[in-house]
Amino acid sequence: MTDSNGSDRKFKWVGTRPIRHDGVDKVTGRAHYGADFDLPGMLHAHVLRSPHAHARIRRIDASKALALEGVKAVITSDDIPELPLDEASGPTNFSDLSRNVLARDKVLYHGHAVAAVAATSTRIAQEALSLIEVDYEPLPHVLDIRAAMAPGAPILHDHMRTKGLKEAPDEPSNIASKMELTRGDVDQALAEADFVIEREFETATVHQGYIEPHACVAQTNEDGQTTVWASSQGHFMIRAYSARLLRLDISQIKVIPMEIGGGFGGKTTVYLEPLAIVLSRKTGRPVKAVMTREEVFRATGPAPATLINVKFGANRDGKIVAAKCELFYEAGAFPGSPVAAGAMCILAPFDLDHFTIEGYDVVLNKPKTAAYRAPGAPPAAFAAETVIDEIARELEIDPLDLRRNNAVSKGSQAAYGPKFSDIGLIETLDALRKHPHYEAPLGENQGRGCAVGFWFNAGMQSSAEVKLNEDGTAVVVEGCPDIGGSRASLAIMAAEELGIDVYKVRPVVADTEAVGINDNTGGSRVTFATGMAVIEASQDVVRQCCERAANIWDIDAKDVIWQDGCAVATGDGAKKLDEEGKLPSMPIAEIAAGAARTGGPITGKASLNARGAGPAFAVHLVDVEVDRETGKVDIVRYTTVQDAGRAIHPSYVEGQMQGGAAQGIGWALNEEYVYDADGVLANPGFLDYRMPVALDLPMIDTVVVEVPNPRHPYGVRGVGEVPIVPPIPAIANAIHDATGVRMRKLPMSPPNLLAELTRAGRA
Amino acid sequence: MATVILPARFSDWTGGVEHVDVDARDVRQLIRALDERFPGLGEKLRDGVAIAIDGEIINDPLLEPVEPDSEVHFLPPISGG
Numbered sequence: 001m002t003d004s005n006g007s008d009r010k011f012k013w014v015g016t017r018p019i020r021h022d023g024v025d026k027v028t029g030r031a032h033y034g035a036d037f038d039l040p041g042m043l044h045a046h047v048l049r050s051p052h053a054h055a056r057i058r059r060i061d062a063s064k065a066l067a068l069e070g071v072k073a074v075i076t077s078d079d080i081p082e083l084p085l086d087e088a089s090g091p092t093n094f095s096d097l098s099r100n101v102l103a104r105d106k107v108l109y110h111g112h113a114v115a116a117v118a119a120t121s122t123r124i125a126q127e128a129l130s131l132i133e134v135d136y137e138p139l140p141h142v143l144d145i146r147a148a149m150a151p152g153a154p155i156l157h158d159h160m161r162t163k164g165l166k167e168a169p170d171e172p173s174n175i176a177s178k179m180e181l182t183r184g185d186v187d188q189a190l191a192e193a194d195f196v197i198e199r200e201f202e203t204a205t206v207h208q209g210y211i212e213p214h215a216c217v218a219q220t221n222e223d224g225q226t227t228v229w230a231s232s233q234g235h236f237m238i239r240a241y242s243a244r245l246l247r248l249d250i251s252q253i254k255v256i257p258m259e260i261g262g263g264f265g266g267k268t269t270v271y272l273e274p275l276a277i278v279l280s281r282k283t284g285r286p287v288k289a290v291m292t293r294e295e296v297f298r299a300t301g302p303a304p305a306t307l308i309n310v311k312f313g314a315n316r317d318g319k320i321v322a323a324k325c326e327l328f329y330e331a332g333a334f335p336g337s338p339v340a341a342g343a344m345c346i347l348a349p350f351d352l353d354h355f356t357i358e359g360y361d362v363v364l365n366k367p368k369t370a371a372y373r374a375p376g377a378p379p380a381a382f383a384a385e386t387v388i389d390e391i392a393r394e395l396e397i398d399p400l401d402l403r404r405n406n407a408v409s410k411g412s413q414a415a416y417g418p419k420f421s422d423i424g425l426i427e428t429l430d431a432l433r434k435h436p437h438y439e440a441p442l443g444e445n446q447g448r449g450c451a452v453g454f455w456f457n458a459g460m461q462s463s464a465e466v467k468l469n470e471d472g473t474a475v476v477v478e479g480c481p482d483i484g485g486s487r488a489s490l491a492i493m494a495a496e497e498l499g500i501d502v503y504k505v506r507p508v509v510a511d512t513e514a515v516g517i518n519d520n521t522g523g524s525r526v527t528f529a530t531g532m533a534v535i536e537a538s539q540d541v542v543r544q545c546c547e548r549a550a551n552i553w554d555i556d557a558k559d560v561i562w563q564d565g566c567a568v569a570t571g572d573g574a575k576k577l578d579e580e581g582k583l584p585s586m587p588i589a590e591i592a593a594g595a596a597r598t599g600g601p602i603t604g605k606a607s608l609n610a611r612g613a614g615p616a617f618a619v620h621l622v623d624v625e626v627d628r629e630t631g632k633v634d635i636v637r638y639t640t641v642q643d644a645g646r647a648i649h650p651s652y653v654e655g656q657m658q659g660g661a662a663q664g665i666g667w668a669l670n671e672e673y674v675y676d677a678d679g680v681l682a683n684p685g686f687l688d689y690r691m692p693v694a695l696d697l698p699m700i701d702t703v704v705v706e707v708p709n710p711r712h713p714y715g716v717r718g719v720g721e722v723p724i725v726p727p728i729p730a731i732a733n734a735i736h737d738a739t740g741v742r743m744r745k746l747p748m749s750p751p752n753l754l755a756e757l758t759r760a761g762r763a
Numbered sequence: 764m765a766t767v768i769l770p771a772r773f774s775d776w777t778g779g780v781e782h783v784d785v786d787a788r789d790v791r792q793l794i795r796a797l798d799e800r801f802p803g804l805g806e807k808l809r810d811g812v813a814i815a816i817d818g819e820i821i822n823d824p825l826l827e828p829v830e831p832d833s834e835v836h837f838l839p840p841i842s843g844g
Binding site for chain 2: 088089090091164166168179180181182208264265266268340341344370371372373374375416417418419420421455456457458459460461519520522523524525609611612613711721
């Protein structure tokens with residue numbers, strides 16, 4: 001595979017907008033999601049959850065539940081292996097994961113799973129839950145970052161010692177780890193700066209808000225083979241994690257992916273699947289488990305609340321010279337917040353010689369956090385980009401000019417270490433400058449704000465096969481659940497390489513036994529990494545087709561090229577065919593039809609650990625109108641500009657940009673977990689956890705910039721995550737422009753904004 | 764020789780050394796060389812760490828080639844959402 005990024009290539013399908021192959025099923029309701037699957041004899045599973053935020057489990061008595069007619073099994077942590085505390089692979093600690101799936105010894109948040117029941121109906125299973133007797137010893141709980149870090153705080157894990165400190169501590173702590181990035185001499189640089197701005201920011205816990213709750217069906221046969229039907233962002237992850245937690249061979253579990261109704265990072269781990277598997281093994285019957293909306297809010301993985309302190313030094317000439325950042329992220333009940341990513345992103349857009357960034361991962365009695373679209377980056381950008389706006393105002397410099405003057409570019413050393421290759425930050429800033437929105441007039445009580453966002457994007461493992469059918473049509477077999485139109489993009493790439501119509505390519509998301517290993521759909525990696533695998537597999541098919549044609553023609557294979565879906569003879573080969581009066585061209589359909597006689601089926605495959613994922617930058621511009629009597633903020637106009645490298649299917653790139661912006665708007669203006677003093681979530685539903693709907697937002701304008709990623713054959717960069725990063729600071733900056741008030745706490749909801757307006761005398 | 768930049772979180776093993784030149788042709792050799800120089804560091808670098816070679820981030824690195832003029836950084840693994 002060459003490193004050409006497609007810059008000099010004339011594409012036939014890349015950049016077009018074919019109808020997605022899964023579209024008809026999705027809009028007619030035929031598509032099968034996680035809960036849309038039933039089997040004969042199926043049981044229904046429900047989970048008993050902790051009523052306490054923090055408590056020791058003294059005893060569980062399920063005898064009365066088991067005696068209820070229709071109940072076939074009750075399981076607790078006694079029914080799953082106890083894993084060593086340090087059993088980990090990469091960033092995943094499997095002991096923590098196991099204890100999150102089913103509490104062992106202690107419950108650590110309200111809603112923490114304690115037991116699970118399988119019964120012949122949902123009603124009986126729910127009645128059985130009420131018959132399970134659990135003797136708890138309530139413990140003091142802690143729900144706030146500052147309180148969790150304070151001396152004397154209730155300790156969640158007696159064995160936990162803070163990692164990353166210069167001297168290993170003796171005492172347990174709720175600070176799981178500290179990480180640090182440094183460059184230059186930040187104290188000296190700050191001391192020499194013309195002025196310094198220091199601010200503190202606070203964000204609340206928010207949920208990814210996917211419409212589809214977690215759901216799965218597990219069936220175990222008499223030979224111990226288990227099949228799981230599940231919606232997720234990674235069925236290979238479900239298989240691997242379930243096998244690890246339950247000490248099964250991976251080959252004993254097959255996972256069939258259902259369609260997924262949203263994930264955004266929240267479905268990159270397991271909650272119900274191990275429970276359903278154990279219940280199916282215990283009962284010998286299929287078991288279905290579906291979360292309620294309330295369970296999704298109380299007991300899956302939200303994005304963390306954060307505390308961030310930033311200190312920027314700048315000179316009057318517009319140069320930002322130094323920055324000091326402290327990030328404290330809530331991990332929830334077990335370590336593993338995205339504070340490292342937040343720390344690596346917070347200064348990523350800026351070319352800085354002097355900085356210190358510290359990140360702290362803090363546990364407390366809330367559900368274990370999970371990934372949410374560019375995890376860690378949005379709160380970090382809220383802090384940094386708000387202060388950048390303050391600096392622009394202080395210096396009376398256009399905010400885009402200030403960012404451009406301090407922007408990273410090719411060859412800059414990223415704040416997190418490596419040098420950037422080709423990146424598109426300056427191109428996105430310039431594109432926004434030229435957009436008519438930038439100079440459009442504003443009305444009364446309206447303000448305008450902008451902000452930049454960054455995300456790394458991932459590569460990771462992907463496998464694909466491209467199979468040529470007997471009539472020259474093709475099937476693309478891949479293993480990444482489709483959460484954003486990736487099937488269509490992969491079909492486009494296969495069609496481009498094979499030279500056939502994209503509607504003659506059928507993309508399939510295959511189960512764990514039908515395709516090689518694929519890492520999760522997430523990290524903005526599928527179009528990049530699985531796309532790379534599909535291109536490689538398609539090129540393998542093309543190579544085989546050329547060989548077959550050469551054999552049929554009885555010419556040297558080096559004289560055969562591929563053009564517009566045909567093998568074409570060139571050079572001496574073409575001369576020979578001319579002499580014989582034969583056409584020097586053989587279409588793919590002819591080669592496919594004769595495949596049995598020329599060597600057998602033609603299948604291309606590729607498996608890789610993709611490297612060279614190109615980082616992405618975006619800049620957003622928003623106009624808001626503020627009602628000074630109520631504090632309500634309306635989004636009047638919104639423009640997103642983003643470097644996509646190469647937009648394979650522009651509609652789905654635009655969709656990611658708009659979707660990320662919509663989620664960022666909700667995060668900025670309204671969303672937060674509200675807890676009472678007992679650690680009980682007070683708003684576990686879409687009525688009171690208010691996310692933007694179509695009526696809340698204007699059309700979000702999208703501008704796709706293409707600075708090709710040199711490490712992808714078509715120049716692709718991931719697009720799914722970076723668009724959630726700029727909205728929060730862009731809106732905060734627009735609110736300041738409209739009212740003169742700086743919001744440094746999320747959400748910027750009507751009561752919160754009204755309080756600030758009142759305090760500032762601007763209500 | 765490749766230049767390796769070592770983050771502060773490994774200072775327990777490196778004694779605060781931030782830059783070191785290493786002669787290695789791939790990641791496995793590089794980690795082995797670092798472990799010889801800073802005993803115990805190898806185990807920390809083999810799991811749960813991503814690597815950036817000349818700006819490219821790689822998860823689960825082992826056999827990726829390292830050029831004589833490469834710049835290598837060790838990073839927390841980032842997978843995304």
